[in-house]
């Protein structure tokens with residue numbers, strides 16, 4: 001495994017190599033990230049993982065500053081997974097501040113994380129574009145855990161004609177059902193027992209939707225159940241997998257998405273299902 005910090009060094013190295021399967025991460029790696037690495041490995045391409053905490057996708061400085069950084073441990077995990085290259089650039093090299101690569105997100109105002117984290121997806125697109133320009137991967141591997149992010153990145157790459165195939169990987173969970181996330185380490189001890197409730201409530205939607213009179217009645221029920229148990233809910237909503245907007249009456253492939261705070265920690269999760 002080669003750890004590379006500079007763009008020019010990376011450029012020289014990947015020029016001589018075969019097709020690349022690329023996994024962008026912000027580090028503090030867990031089994032969810034490693035599932036993406038394993039998917040990449042299965043393609044028999046050069047596997048390249050980036051670790052970069054992208055300041056411009058954070059909504060406030062405190063969240064950015066408290067984001068867990070564990071580079072040493074991350075590198076050990078990636079070495080065990082036989083990753084070929086880890087790219088660890090610094091902020092200056094990625095040159096993100098004040099230099100947004102713009103992509104019109106107006107058509108994608110789903111009222112989900114886009115609404116609750118203004119500027120977040122602009123920051124995501126900006127860094128993904130930079131990485132793809134530098135690395136020129138054939139495959140980009142991303143998690144369904146960040147469902148709206150996956151949707152928007154796919155759209156961006158498609159509309160800007162990047163010759164990149166996006167592959168998605170199902171959300172890896174703890175035994176309790178809690179979606180693995182770098183933010184889980186920030187959950188207060190007193191909240192650990194109720195954290196799995198997020199996924200339990202999504203499962204409840206999947207199982208009980210048919211019995212309910214409307215989508216909004218089950219969304220409201222779940223939001224109120226979460227609030228009763230100490231969560232601060234941003235959204236609980238059922239959407240079309242295809243558009244991420246409210247489904248039309250003949251759409252069958254749906255996804256329930258939730259974002260909620262447990263203390264100061266914002267967690268998101270989702271579940272796909274067909275009706």
Ligand code: AMP
Pocket residue numbers: 024025026027031032033035036141142143144145146169170171172173179180181182
């Ligand atoms: P992050 O480091 O949070 O930016 O995530 C990097 C990639 O890992 C994104 O494509 C995420 O969707 C994906 N990811 C994060 N958590 C999980 C999980 N629990 N299961 C599968 N993929 C995940």
